[in-house]
Amino acid sequence: MKASYYTNYGGIEQLSIRDIPEPTPTATQIKIRVHCATVNRTDCGFLTGKPFIARFFSGLRRPRFQVLGNEFAGEVVAIGNDVKRFKLGDRVFGYEGTHFGAHAEYMVMDENGGVGKIPDNIAFDQAAAACEGGHYALIDIQKAKVDKGSVVLVNGATGAIGSAAVQIMKHLGAEVVAVCGTDHLSTLKTLGADEVIDYRTSDFTQIDKQFDFIFDAVGKSTFAKCKRILKPKGIYVSTELGPYNQNPFLALVSKFSTGKKLLFPIPIINTGHVDFIANMLAIGTFKPLIDRTYQLEQTNEAFTYVLTGEKIGNVLLKIR
Numbered sequence: 001m002k003a004s005y006y007t008n009y010g011g012i013e014q015l016s017i018r019d020i021p022e023p024t025p026t027a028t029q030i031k032i033r034v035h036c037a038t039v040n041r042t043d044c045g046f047l048t049g050k051p052f053i054a055r056f057f058s059g060l061r062r063p064r065f066q067v068l069g070n071e072f073a074g075e076v077v078a079i080g081n082d083v084k085r086f087k088l089g090d091r092v093f094g095y096e097g098t099h100f101g102a103h104a105e106y107m108v109m110d111e112n113g114g115v116g117k118i119p120d121n122i123a124f125d126q127a128a129a130a131c132e133g134g135h136y137a138l139i140d141i142q143k144a145k146v147d148k149g150s151v152v153l154v155n156g157a158t159g160a161i162g163s164a165a166v167q168i169m170k171h172l173g174a175e176v177v178a179v180c181g182t183d184h185l186s187t188l189k190t191l192g193a194d195e196v197i198d199y200r201t202s203d204f205t206q207i208d209k210q211f212d213f214i215f216d217a218v219g220k221s222t223f224a225k226c227k228r229i230l231k232p233k234g235i236y237v238s239t240e241l242g243p244y245n246q247n248p249f250l251a252l253v254s255k256f257s258t259g260k261k262l263l264f265p266i267p268i269i270n271t272g273h274v275d276f277i278a279n280m281l282a283i284g285t286f287k288p289l290i291d292r293t294y295q296l297e298q299t300n301e302a303f304t305y306v307l308t309g310e311k312i313g314n315v316l317l318k319i320r
């Protein structure tokens with residue numbers, strides 16, 4: 001099968017399209033013919049081996065797995081003997097953040113991992129872009145206990161994580177203030193944001209409003225700077241470690257706080273998360289934001305674009 005392949009950490013020069021053997025499912029795995037995947041920031045972390053901490057998961061000196069791609073949508077073409085949740089021909093989607101493998105014509109997934117059935121009314125392209133940003137956002141939002149009536153702010157709301165976060169919190173009934181650049185204010189209104197702030201002309205940490213939850217989906221702010229706009233028991237989450245790698249430490253300290261807290265959840269996807277996302281797709285409350293589409297042969301170009309940090313939402317990689 002054709003796959004985008006790499007053997008060393010580095011830039012896009014490490015990636016090449018090769019013919020490699022198709023994977024074989026174990027007893028609890030399904031084999032998926034991949035129709036569409038994405039190139040995202042998680043792939044970039046595993047390509048470059050940065051930040052270094054990522055190598056504890058991806059391999060210290062060189063990558064443990066040679067095919068990237070963590071988000072996928074495709075159809076089941078083979079199943080292990082013990083598989084119960086899926087049958088041949090099922091249309092499936094999800095996220096595989098340990099072994100990766102979606103930048104290839106076929107991949108395998110454990111049936112109890114981050115995989116679920118694609119709703120009938122949803123195309124492979126939409127499904128492929130639903131779970132990376134979607135599960136990072138969902139896990140943080142659930143930890144922060146956002147619900148109907150919560151007042152929340154999302155910084156970096158046009159990113160893969162941010163754009164999913166806006167839609168998930170609107171779905172839950174929250175009032176959402178979203179922060180992005182000048183060119184994308186109307187996009188965020190389309191996604192359902194109640195109020196939008198342009199970070200190029202205003203500093204959101206100085207606004208006259210307080211929030212139950214501040215979600216910095218691009219990790220550009222700090223807990224210290226956001227404290228004044230958090231309610232007395234407000235929660236702050238960032239997708240980055242912070243300028244001094246301080247966020248995991250502050251999360252430990254916050255455990256003892258009865259007031260404003262910083263949380264730093266470890267995002268581990270499960271079938272419940274995928275089912276939650278599938279339901280939102282089916283009823284139309286989540287429409288993954290798609291920026292550009294590339295073919296498998298153009299994987300290097302897709303990575304070049306995502307590495308700029310300027311993509312909007314998701315970048316698709318068409319495999320079939």
Ligand SMILES: NC(=O)c1ccc[n+]([C@@H]2O[C@H](COP(=O)([O-])OP(=O)(O)OC[C@H]3O[C@@H](n4cnc5c(N)ncnc54)[C@H](OP(=O)(O)O)[C@@H]3O)[C@@H](O)[C@H]2O)c1
Pocket residue numbers: 040041042045050051054133155156157158159160161162179180181182183184199217218219220239240309310311312313
């Ligand atoms: N280490 C990992 O494995 C890992 C995995 C996943 C995500 N992450 C981190 O999570 C973050 C979000 O990932 P993502 O895929 O959602 O990001 P992304 O899609 O690459 O985010 C790009 C967006 O960030 C916005 N942005 C840039 N500078 C900003 C600023 N100063 N204030 C507000 N928004 C700004 C841009 O919005 P405008 O165009 O509107 O300006 C752009 O749409 C990234 O920092 C990423 O590194 C890390």
